[in-house]
Amino acid sequence: MAKVQIKSEKLTPFGGIFSIMEQFDALLAQTIDSTLGLRCTMFGYQYSEILRSLMCVYLCGGSCIEDVTTHLMKHLSLHPTLRTCSADTILRAIEELTCKNITYKSASGNSYDFNTADKMNCLLIKALLATGQLKSGQEYDFDFDHQFIETEKYDAKPTYKKFLGYSPGVAVINDMIVGIEFATKVRFIFGLCKDMRLFFLFFPHTFPRNPLVSSLISEK
Secondary structure (H helix, E strand, O other): OOOOOOOOOOOOOOOOHHHHHHHHHHHHHHHHHHHHOOOOOOOOOOHHHHHHHHHHHHHOOOOOOOHHHHHHHHHHOOOOOOOOOOHHHHHHHHHHOOOOOEEEEOOOOOEEEEEOOHHHHHHHHHHHHHOOOOOOOOOOOOEEEEOOEEOOOOOOEEOOOOOEEEOOEEEEEOOEEEEEEEOOOOHHHHHHHHHOOOHHHHOOOOOOOOHHHHHHHHHO
C-alpha cells in the first residue's frame, strides 16, 4: 500500500502561475526597468515587479486591482524569490506613469487634447523586440485605427457611435499592438484595469508561445 506524506501545508490553486512569473521576469524585467527607469534604489518595488503583479491578477481571474491584496497575495507570495506588490502600490505606480496631455488648436479655434504616452509606447516596441516577435531591421505592414470603449467614467467623451467612452487610436503590426494614442490622460487606460482590460491592452502578446497563457487570454 502506498504511503502519502504531506511535505508542506503551503498549497495553492495558482501554482501554475509561478512559471509564467519567472518567464515574464526573464524576458521583460530588464526591458521594463531600463525603459521606464528605476523606481527605487533600496526599498520598494520596481516597475517590472508592479507590471508582473498586475499580470498575475489578470491571469489568475481577478476582476479588479484590489484582488491582488484581498485574494491573491497569500498565494503569489509563496514564490521563493519573486515578490508581489499590493493593490495600493500598483495604483501609486499607475499615477506615477500618468502623462500630461498635449493640446492642439485647429485653424477654426477648436482645441483637441492628445496623449502619446511616449514611454509606454516605447516599452511596447521594446517588449515585442525582447520577446522576438518583432525583428530589428525588418519591414512590416503598419495599420492604425480607433477603438471604441464604452464607459461612463468622468473623463469619457461623446463618440460618433453615440455613446460616451474612450476612442484611443491603436497602431498594429499583424495582430500586435505597437502604439496607442489617447484623447485624454493615459491614466485612463490603467483606470480601465478596475475591470481588468488594462494589462493586455499594453502587453497582449507577451507570451505567444506559451499555450497556457494563450488559452487564458483567449478566455478573457
